Amino acid sequence: MTWGQGSNIPSRIKDQVRRRDKTCRLQYPGICTGRIDEFDHPDGLAAQGQQRTTVRNASEVQGVCEPCHDHKTELQRQAGIANAIATRGSLSKRYRDHEPHPGDL
Numbered sequence: 001m002t003w004g005q006g007s008n009i010p011s012r013i014k015d016q017v018r019r020r021d022k023t024c025r026l027q028y029p030g031i032c033t034g035r036i037d038e039f040d041h042p043d044g045l046a047a048q049g050q051q052r053t054t055v056r057n058a059s060e061v062q063g064v065c066e067p068c069h070d071h072k073t074e075l076q077r078q079a080g081i082a083n084a085i086a087t088r089g090s091l092s093k094r095y096r097d098h099e100p101h102p103g104d105l
């Protein structure tokens, strides 16, 4: 788990999201703890091809637990790789070795 910990979310927004969401918003069956450990961009900046940016509003993120966030990140990573392969024919060695978040693909 590397992505998320360095994201630019002001603590006042984290507090707002914790109060609003109260429990994990992803709720993947079998792994969800229900806690809000981390913060996730529900729209997937990666899917939009955007780099992570500073979060300015609580509406941009949702509270999620770490297991769910890891699971979602993995799903997005796999989708990003599949998309990159479909688009470019292959992935460069650099991308494979670093296993970037799909937003960085």
Ligand SMILES: [Zn+2]
Pocket: 024, 025, 026, 027, 028, 031, 032, 033, 034, 035, 064, 065, 066, 067, 068, 069
């Ligand atoms: Zn969860």
